[in-house]
């Protein structure tokens with residue numbers, strides 16, 4: 001029985017800050033940000049957008065594109081590490097804004113950037129447990145990544161959401177039944193209660209990510225079916241390798257680690273490739289990873305949504321020729337939990353590949369450093385949408401400790 005993602009829709013905030021503006025303001029060489037980290041632009045929410053509206057706007061775009069009646073959704077999962085309340089989940093605001101019916105299980109998931117994958121796997125299991133019934137789940141990963149202004153983490157901020165429709169006979173990605181997981185209690189990245197900006201031990205977080213990748217990938221590799229021949233590499237069975245991408249250079253570090261592990265485990269293959277390892281790993285990166293990170297370089301870190309933004313971007317960029325190809329996917333959440341799994345893109349992908357992401361990216365308003373800092377300071381203020389706003393819903397502000405949301409005029413929504 002094939003279960004997975006039938007369709008994805010992404011949503012990114014209305015504002016974008018180019019890296020040259022940040023580099024000049026912080027007196028950092030631009031090449032450090034564009035080459036050292038691989039970031040080109042950072043998505044910035046205006047005061048009228050928060051994690052709830054990002055999630056709801058992605059969900060609305062998905063339900064509209066898929067022509068799904070919200071009443072059909074029996075499970076709504078919102079994954080985020082940008083919670084707006086200690087008790088009330090982001091998902092219940094989204095449930096209301098999208099007009100989903102009362103007979104729906106709704107909850108929020110948290111495990112840093114891993115929660116989007118945790119939500120997807122939970123939804124896939126829920127659909128499978130329906131034993132052939134027409135269960136449909138809506139999974140939304142949404143986040144606003146924030147670090148201290150002027151800190152090394154600042155250029156790796158971003159914001160966005162990806163909504164996924166999970167069901168039988170999916171057209172975008174059939175999720176593998178096997179996966180490899182890895183969990184370990186580490187303090188690499190965290191956000192104590194009451195803080196808006198994350199705390200991070202940056203260099204250590206990169207080591208933790210790579211250790212978790214080795215652990216999860218090793219666990220998956222031994223479960224691969226049909227089993228790998230002694231000289232066979234798993235990456236040779238994959239068309240593309242997708243990663244959680246906090247900044248694009250991290251995907252290069254991750255892929256370098258993964259192919260080395262994979263090739264080392266494949267005897268003859270390793271002896272062939274070892275003398276030219278850097279060159280072979282770089283060629284594999286160019287072919288199997290670079291095409292997946294275009295959107296991330298223009299949006300920044302979206303935490304739980306990052307891996308799924310890569311998938312949405314790859315589907316939109318490649319479309320129908322992806323049909324029948326197999327993908328490897330790696331999810332990492334600090335703290336930490338990681339999962340490696342694979343998926344096959346069905347032949348019918350051409351009908352669902354266009355998520356409108358390129359149009360959203362092109363429609364954004366470019367802001368300067370003063371406007372960026374004003375947005376950071378006004379993050380809980382709410383407000384009116386800017387002219388370039390492409391969403392359905394806005395955040396109006398907090399009154400009496402309650403968050404208020406509204407729908408923009410129908411003609412303003414893209």
Ligand code: CAA
Nearest residue numbers: 029031032035036037113152153156202203205206209246
């Ligand atoms: N031109 C070109 N490249 C340059 C340069 C220049 N002038 N100056 C420096 N660089 C390169 C460096 O060589 C380095 O590249 P390598 O890693 O390939 O050696 C790169 O730019 C970064 O420079 P630094 O090593 O000086 O690092 P930094 O102090 O700027 O910090 C960071 C980088 C640790 C990633 C920091 O941005 C950070 O803390 N980010 C947030 C944490 C994070 O994203 N961690 C990732 C793993 S955890 C995770 O994935 C979960 C999550 O989403 C947070």
